[in-house]
Amino acid sequence: MSSVSIIGPALNGIIPVLCVTLAGLACMLAEAFRQRDERMPIGGLGVIGLCGAAVAVMLLWGRRAESFGVVRADDFGLFVQLVIIGVGLLTIVFSPKAIERDRLPAGEYYALLLFAVAGMMLMAVATDLLVIFLALEVFSLALYVLTGLRRHECASTEGAFKYFVLGGFASAFFLYGIAFTYGLVGSTHLDKVTSAVQAQALTGNPLLLVAMGLLLVGLAFKVAAVPFHMWTPDAYEAAPTVVTGFMSTAVKAAGFAVFARVVLLALEPLRAEWEPVIWVLAVCTMILGSVVGVAQTNLKRMLAYSSIAHGGYLLVALAAGGEMGRASILFYLVVYAITNVGAFAVLALLSTREAPMEHLDDYKGLWHSSPALAGLLTIFLLSLGGFPPTAGFVAKWYVFSAAVGAGQSGLAIIGVLTSVVSVFFYLRIVVMMYMSEKQEAAALPQLPGTALAALSLSAVALFYLGVFPTRLLDLAARSVAGMF
């Protein structure tokens, strides 16, 4: 058999998570043994760990490995893990400049980033609510700290504190939901919950609805669904821009993986009860994200509202459910991850200590001073807005057609309308970059070649997926088929 079986089949399911965790520990140790002022490629350790995890995921593909009875590495989970690994890799590639700019502690930064990735990856394959909760806490704690890492800035600390307090509150909701579930079912394992719900033993039990509601609140907070989004703009603005790109995408991937497992799998028989809730969440999230986004003048806040709105589209796919809805969640997550990480990375590359480049006006005439970054940002923004032939268009198309197919035409119509609204603020930036006169350009920072290459690759991938989406769509459809 393959190299995977060396450690014993019982551990197979957690090997990808293990790789990333070990890389995180290695980063901590490397930092501890680093001499003062010694330069050390700590990020490289992270790249090694993430690549190892990616290889492990490929080897585990289709095997449905189970570990400890609480982890099931089915293709759905592995697919989400790949998305999270990809986001992690891109983030590490864009990180060195941000670390230098804000004088962040490199060792701790990479260690926390990798622990966050490990937590999210575990969350994507966990089948026990207790493990899901612990994984959620691992990445949440790491993200609170990463958000507040720019300690010399008051706004950063403020945003991190808000995120921490509200996040702790949401975790308590989620935990309370788990406690109720345990009280009803006698187990926190999702399979047991599924069979208990299917056996209809609990039908009409109000406590089941209480448990479901509490779990939904906790998850909705993590994926920044309205009305649990209050922390999002502040936290996204507070975090170093690269971290914002990371948390706005990877958290959504992990969160929607659990959403799909809990809502579409364990609680599917209760669809009549949760469907209206998800419906309202989706509508509020799409509308608020798009409409409030229009009024923003700070680019980071604007993209924060944009990612709230994109959470709404993912909720539409969740409400649609079924094979197509689940597959469209996966496809959307891939496209959204590439696009949003790319957009935030461009912002991060442009900003310097003297000129943070966060206001919209800073982008006037960017085309003249930095055509490459302006072009890349244009592609990412067009994909976020859902223009053909970028992948953003296909992703939205697929979500909305899943919604129509599931008889949720109302959601699809609202989705299309809010997309049109959001196009306004994406295009406004594009217009500013090209149409405005050249400003007295502040000296643009030196661009690292690897970052530029990664961005170009992302942009090419967006066009590729926009024109030839079938292969990825097939893969997504096949990996959700193995979920049951």
Place this chain on the structure above:
Amino acid sequence: MATDLLLFYLFGAIAAGASLLVVLGRNPMHSVLLLIVSFAALAAIYIGLEAPFAAVVQIIIYAGAIMVLFLFVVMLLNAHREDDAAPPAGVTSGPLRAGGVLAVLLVAELVWALRRAARGGDALLSAGPGADPAALQSVRALGNRLFTEHSLAFEVTSILIIVAMVGAVVLARRES
């Protein structure tokens, strides 16, 4: 039976007395130390109730970890004796009244709960499905489940604690 009762009253008296002294004491450091005494007495009562796990957790978490935090806060804040800055007489009446109302409510709740328990047959007190009360109480059974069924959760918790420690150090250390 008589010893049981005697010990219960003894530790109950210690817990109540220590708690009173915590509130009435003027020196915050004494208050914190007396709170430990109160927690320890509570733990002894738990043992008397045949709930050894609750007792151990009470000692480790409350009397141990949380009290260390309290002590650190008291020391870091350099809290002085309270009578150094005694508040004017009028200020205390508000909190006193609120505390009085809360005390009355708690006594009422206690009386209600005791009457209810005395009548027996309380549905809320019975354990849920799949929960064997005897197994839940035994430390050994808990340990067995923790290191077999929940071994992964146990290991993940250690990563969680590492993240928390790294995070605390990163955010709290002095900038070089």
